[in-house]
Amino acid sequence: MKNQTKKMLDGNGAATEALQLARVGVISAYPITPQSPIAEKLSELVASGELKARYIRVESEHTAMSAAIGAQLTGVRAATATSSVGLALMHEVLGVAAGCRVPIVMPIVNRALVSPWSLWCDHQDAMAERDSGWLQFYAESVQEVLDFILIAYKIAEHDDVLLPGMVCMDGFFLSHSTQPVLVPDQAAVDDFLPPYRCKNLYLDPKDPMFINNLISPDEFSEMRYQQKVAFDNAEKVIPAVQEEFYKRFGREYRVLDAHRCDDADVVLVTIGSMAGTAKHTANRMREEGKRVGVVRIVSFRPFPYRELGAVLKGKKAVGVLDRSAGLGAQGAPVWLETVSAVPGDKSNIYSYVAGLGGRDITEKTVQDIFGQLLRVGEDPSLAPGTVTPWIDTRENAMDIRRIRTNDTN
């Protein structure tokens, strides 16, 4: 298409381009691996004048989000980005953006929460915020990082939505992976994303409001319900904006991405960059005659339960590959929501956990999962001896630290 230019960008670069194209006016980003290049590049763009924005050097992510909310309420797109424990530090304030209906769009570079301390890819950070009242989208490629941020602005700022949104990209696997990206021209983005106006609450001395005041039990439910209505509306707004994006820029997105599922015997539910590996592996296995399919969750909040239920209906076996552990529940987060989405008998939906803390989800991992699913798909009674949910965890897990100690007792 004529309104775009090809550039080689990594995920962080694509996020920065998208924020710049969205003409953000205030930036309050605190660096954290693997997001730091976003904070750094934005500061360079502001310093050079390429991006007309105010850059606030905040001392923490808590302040970063607080400053972004305050700034956006004055009528400007405010930008921040984070990962892992940075998002955890922001946690308290995320609720303010959500409850006060401030449509901030924030790139999240997915990285494990502590402890163990890790710098690497895991969905635990964003999954910990699944009840925050933020929209959540997960990108599979660097192109999607850029596209999803632009699309998210339009959804978030829609009159019927007015919710903040996270656009998630896998730490290092996307943030630091350089891929060819078609970058829309500024004029084309200006046409897609009009200048930002506060549509609901705002900070204006000429029309004063006291925003985020104390709400009694008499009114709390009603205000929380308003947010629920926004999520219900988002279910319609998301496909409409995706459709508009397709018409303008030629790339088609849906709330989920089903790959060779129609005639599949078994399907693997995926989320994030692992889907690329899963689809590639599925294609190879199809050549061997194995009827496998992959479905990828694009919009995690709101969760596309109707669409997912339809894709998974009647499958012999379904696997859900989570990149976070979701400890203490019957299964990991995406599995729990998948099981809820599929009507009828759910006993053939299996939870898998892999790729934690930066472990690569390889073709072998996906192949092993499909192998198990195909086996139990034919004979569910084989499940106990066949299905290994923590499929890429090594056998020596309980014994991984053998130490010399001064304790001689």
Added chain:
Amino acid sequence: MPGPRGVLMKKPKKNKPGEKTVLGPVATVFSSVETGGWRIVRPSVDGSLCIRCGQCETFCPTNVIEVHPKEAGEDVKPVEIDLRYCKGCGICADVCPKECIKMVDE
């Protein structure tokens, strides 16, 4: 329109000039509660011990203390406390280096 638990949800009223429906927690009518009503003890200042250092004024969290300079005259109390809003927290008594403020029963 049907809402949660079968309750029929009312549509919001139409907006008109000077009046509109907004979403989320917000207040536009500003009023102040006379927080002095919350007190159970109140500060009592012995002006003869006061050195007008200003610590009580600086540290009062409700900003209701005014320390007057000597130049204001003999008739003016060194420490003036707005009892309409003083919540009786006792920080002034605590920080006074001359211990000239005592908290007494309200």
